[in-house]
Amino acid sequence: MQTLNVALGDRAYPIHIGRGLLGRAELVLARLKTPRVAIVTNDTVGPLYLGGLRAALEQAGVNVSVVSLPDGEAYKTWETLNRIFDMLLTERCERSTTLVALGGGVVGDMGGFAAACYQRGMPFIQIPTTLLAQVDSSVGGKTAINHPLGKNMIGAFYQPRLVLADIDTLATLPDRELAAGLAEVIKYGLIRDSDFLAWLEASLERLRARDPEALMYAIERSCRNKAEVVAADETEQGERALLNLGHTFGHAIETGLGYGEWLHGEAVAAGTMMAAELSRRLGWLAAGDVDRIEALFVRAKLPVWGPKLGAARYLALMAHDKKVEAGRLRLVLLHALGRARVHGEAALSEIAAAIEARCR
Amino acid sequence: MQTLNVALGDRAYPIHIGRGLLGRAELVLARLKTPRVAIVTNDTVGPLYLGGLRAALEQAGVNVSVVSLPDGEAYKTWETLNRIFDMLLTERCERSTTLVALGGGVVGDMGGFAAACYQRGMPFIQIPTTLLAQVDSSVGGKTAINHPLGKNMIGAFYQPRLVLADIDTLATLPDRELAAGLAEVIKYGLIRDSDFLAWLEASLERLRARDPEALMYAIERSCRNKAEVVAADETEQGERALLNLGHTFGHAIETGLGYGEWLHGEAVAAGTMMAAELSRRLGWLAAGDVDRIEALFVRAKLPVWGPKLGAARYLALMAHDKKVEAGRLRLVLLHALGRARVHGEAALSEIAAAIEARCR
Ligand SMILES: NC(=O)c1ccc[n+]([C@@H]2O[C@H](COP(=O)([O-])OP(=O)(O)OC[C@H]3O[C@@H](n4cnc5c(N)ncnc54)[C@H](O)[C@@H]3O)[C@@H](O)[C@H]2O)c1
Ligand SMILES: NC(=O)c1ccc[n+]([C@@H]2O[C@H](COP(=O)([O-])OP(=O)(O)OC[C@H]3O[C@@H](n4cnc5c(N)ncnc54)[C@H](O)[C@@H]3O)[C@@H](O)[C@H]2O)c1
Ligand SMILES: [Zn+2]
Ligand SMILES: [Zn+2]
Numbered sequence: 001m002q003t004l005n006v007a008l009g010d011r012a013y014p015i016h017i018g019r020g021l022l023g024r025a026e027l028v029l030a031r032l033k034t035p036r037v038a039i040v041t042n043d044t045v046g047p048l049y050l051g052g053l054r055a056a057l058e059q060a061g062v063n064v065s066v067v068s069l070p071d072g073e074a075y076k077t078w079e080t081l082n083r084i085f086d087m088l089l090t091e092r093c094e095r096s097t098t099l100v101a102l103g104g105g106v107v108g109d110m111g112g113f114a115a116a117c118y119q120r121g122m123p124f125i126q127i128p129t130t131l132l133a134q135v136d137s138s139v140g141g142k143t144a145i146n147h148p149l150g151k152n153m154i155g156a157f158y159q160p161r162l163v164l165a166d167i168d169t170l171a172t173l174p175d176r177e178l179a180a181g182l183a184e185v186i187k188y189g190l191i192r193d194s195d196f197l198a199w200l201e202a203s204l205e206r207l208r209a210r211d212p213e214a215l216m217y218a219i220e221r222s223c224r225n226k227a228e229v230v231a232a233d234e235t236e237q238g239e240r241a242l243l244n245l246g247h248t249f250g251h252a253i254e255t256g257l258g259y260g261e262w263l264h265g266e267a268v269a270a271g272t273m274m275a276a277e278l279s280r281r282l283g284w285l286a287a288g289d290v291d292r293i294e295a296l297f298v299r300a301k302l303p304v305w306g307p308k309l310g311a312a313r314y315l316a317l318m319a320h321d322k323k324v325e326a327g328r329l330r331l332v333l334l335h336a337l338g339r340a341r342v343h344g345e346a347a348l349s350e351i352a353a354a355i356e357a358r359c360r
Numbered sequence: 361m362q363t364l365n366v367a368l369g370d371r372a373y374p375i376h377i378g379r380g381l382l383g384r385a386e387l388v389l390a391r392l393k394t395p396r397v398a399i400v401t402n403d404t405v406g407p408l409y410l411g412g413l414r415a416a417l418e419q420a421g422v423n424v425s426v427v428s429l430p431d432g433e434a435y436k437t438w439e440t441l442n443r444i445f446d447m448l449l450t451e452r453c454e455r456s457t458t459l460v461a462l463g464g465g466v467v468g469d470m471g472g473f474a475a476a477c478y479q480r481g482m483p484f485i486q487i488p489t490t491l492l493a494q495v496d497s498s499v500g501g502k503t504a505i506n507h508p509l510g511k512n513m514i515g516a517f518y519q520p521r522l523v524l525a526d527i528d529t530l531a532t533l534p535d536r537e538l539a540a541g542l543a544e545v546i547k548y549g550l551i552r553d554s555d556f557l558a559w560l561e562a563s564l565e566r567l568r569a570r571d572p573e574a575l576m577y578a579i580e581r582s583c584r585n586k587a588e589v590v591a592a593d594e595t596e597q598g599e600r601a602l603l604n605l606g607h608t609f610g611h612a613i614e615t616g617l618g619y620g621e622w623l624h625g626e627a628v629a630a631g632t633m634m635a636a637e638l639s640r641r642l643g644w645l646a647a648g649d650v651d652r653i654e655a656l657f658v659r660a661k662l663p664v665w666g667p668k669l670g671a672a673r674y675l676a677l678m679a680h681d682k683k684v685e686a687g688r689l690r691l692v693l694l695h696a697l698g699r700a701r702v703h704g705e706a707a708l709s710e711i712a713a714a715i716e717a718r719c720r
Contacts, residue, residue, distance in 0.1 A: 078438055078442065082438065085507055085513065085514060086509070089507060089509040089510055089513060090509065092679070116516065117477075117514045117515060117516060118513070118514065119513060119515075120502065120503075120504065120515045120516055120517050120595075121516070121517065121595070142480065143480075144480065147445055147449060149446070149449040149450065150449055153445065153449060153478070153479060154445060154477045154478065155477060155479075155480045156476065156477060156480055156481070156516065157480050157481065235480075235481070319452070
């Protein structure tokens with residue numbers, strides 16, 4: 001097991017990464033306020049991993065309540081969130097009860113938002129079970145649900161007290177989901193860690209084959225990058241925005257196609273190609289750089305072309321996104337491989353051209 | 361105009377109290393991030409005060425969007441909250457847009473919670489128009505909506521950037537609402553300010569007659585008390601809980617009768633009598649102290665007896681309330697007039713007896 005620390009003063013918390021962690025109740029126990037937890041999971045993950053976690057906790061004397069949500073991004077809504085509140089209230093969970101989110105990013109985002117709102121805030125633990133959740137969504141305290149008019153529009157910054165990333169859970173993850181997680185892993189290399197990018201170029205097939213050592217290294221290094229960014233800029237006033245590389249384009253794809261058509265990581269990959277293409281047009285990246293990014297995504301079995309929604313539709317959807325300030329599109333672009341920056345000056349026509357060039 | 365400061369470090373904010381403040385756009389302008397506001401009001405307050413506020417802001421060059429909610433505690437729900445999100449999204453409000461809540465505590469609580477959640481947090485200004493909101497709910501950053509199983513169960517701690525208490529708006533407030541606000545004013549005297557309590561005993565009829573000078577003094581002193589408590593204990597780990605005098609009993613009345621039957625302040629008055637009665641039974645207050653409290657509430661035209669729901673039902677409803685820790689009822693009681701403390705040791709039978717003694 002490896003342990004990282006997210007340095008947020010009196011809200012600092014550990015990230016444990018390793019094998020067999022679900023059965024190690026003492027790691028959870030150490031972070032509880034009272035021996036009482038409410039586990040939020042879903043109908044796919046629950047049957048696989050709830051039993052083991054629950055048994056370990058109950059054996060350690062913890063009182064456990066559970067709610068299982070329907071599976072899917074389409075259910076990341078207020079109605080589903082309310083099922084968590086219903087459970088918390090009917091089971092008489094207290095403000096000191098700890099909510100535990102066991103699942104992928106959808107369960108983590110909803111569980112975290114529920115914890116942020118229940119009685120104005122209850123303690124919260126993340127047990128991410130997808131690669132994407134282990135390297136990205138479980139770390140950093142962003143929580144949210146979707147609104148029909150925009151993804152992740154309603155949410156809170158709310159930090160967990162612990163992240164427990166058990167690599168063994170990745171054994172049952174569908175290949176497509178593993179690939180989607182790799183999109184975020186590659187992102188860290190692109191925005192701030194060119195050594196990691198080189199390691200990924202050397203190791204991608206080991207990751208695809210779920211070599212535990214390679215996964216361990218990639219997850220640890222991704223979390224370290226994310227933890228550093230979050231500690232420096234918790235509420236995304238500055239540097240944290242760089243984590244959104246490919247995301248403004250990607251959200252347009254997700255919303256344009258309807259939530260759940262493409263996976264988040266898939267949309268991020270295609271969106272990152274658009275950001276890279278725009279960076280090339282601004283003279284920041286060489287054509288060869290763009291090719292290197294594309295090659296890595298292709299090896300990860302990720303899409304490198306966006307769906308043909310039309311540039312106008314992309315721009316309209318992007319204007320609805322959060323990364324808008326004073327009516328201008330603020331985009332994360334690449335100054336070099338391993339170095340990102342926020343850019344608010346690109347002409348809409350230039351952005352449109354980059355989008356068109358990366359749709360097929 | 362008088363100005364107080366809520367000392368919360370980099371989230372400190374001013375409370376302006378005075379006459380004619382709605383027309384003074386410069387006070388609002390000074391606290392905006394961008395010249396763009398989204399006003400949340402309701403169908404009663406909007407027709408009275410929205411026009412003046414809106415005209416002043418637009419004249420000062422501010423872009424104004426508006427949503428008007430149905431009036432009443434019964435609408436303090438997710439569905440109504442969602443109408444705010446719908447407006448913010450269809451009007452393309454940005455994360456830097458400031459949400460302005462113009463109305464009583466219901467509008468303020470919902471507007472504040474919407475601001476806390478929209479894109480994970482947008483700036484927020486309170487313009488309270490009831491006495492209760494001016495002395496209590498607009499200050500301190502508690503926001504919430506109700507859940508069918510409990511009042512204010514879903515919410516956030518989220519501080520405004522400004523509170524603008526325009527005393528002129530109280531002119532149109534129904535007598536019953538004024539009285540409800542007085543319950544919270546009297547509360548400050550009871551829990552931590554015996555000089556203020558004496559002033560209230562001398563001045564209650566002037567307040568009932570809406571003498572502006574008396575109102576100004578009472579609001580300013582109430583806000584000062586609240587601001588001090590909030591600055592010392594923002595998220596209610598300790599002292600802030602004292603502000604809940606009468607509230608655990610009161611919430612049981614509100615929920616037991618169905619939201620909207622009794623006003624919040626009315627429930628708090630009757631609930632405070634129960635807390636006082638229990639304090640007397642514990643030997644902390646003299647019978648004469650309880651009589652003094654009762655006399656003040658009676659002069660304020662507030663109920664001093666709870667509805668006959670039966671002690672068992674009260675206790676069941678109170679156990680659903682937030683002020684429960686490890687299965688024990690934690691209650692705010694009075695050690696003396698002007699001094700409150702949290703007590704978690706009272707026997708349920710003793711609590712039940714105090715409730716019965718104060719129901720009629
Ligand atoms: N909060 C953040 O900072 C942040 C960052 C990135 C993404 N997100 C959000 O995360 C979500 C995407 O997360 P995700 O990719 O984990 O999707 P997901 O939660 O939908 O999980 C993907 C699928 O895998 C299943 N699954 C999960 N763990 C499994 C396992 N161990 N074995 C087998 N199946 C398993 C899930 O039930 C689901 O069907 C999006 O809603 C996105 O907005 C949030
Ligand atoms: N956030 C907190 O710290 C806090 C503290 C106390 C109470 N509260 C909440 O506040 C709410 C009660 O607030 P309230 O008492 O202001 O109730 P309210 O908001 O329902 O207002 C009372 C009535 O007066 C009307 N009204 C408002 N201003 C008026 C004016 N100037 N002239 C004429 N009519 C006017 C309203 O439309 C409403 O009908 C409850 O939901 C309670 O939970 C919150
Ligand atoms: Zn992402
Ligand atoms: Zn109150």
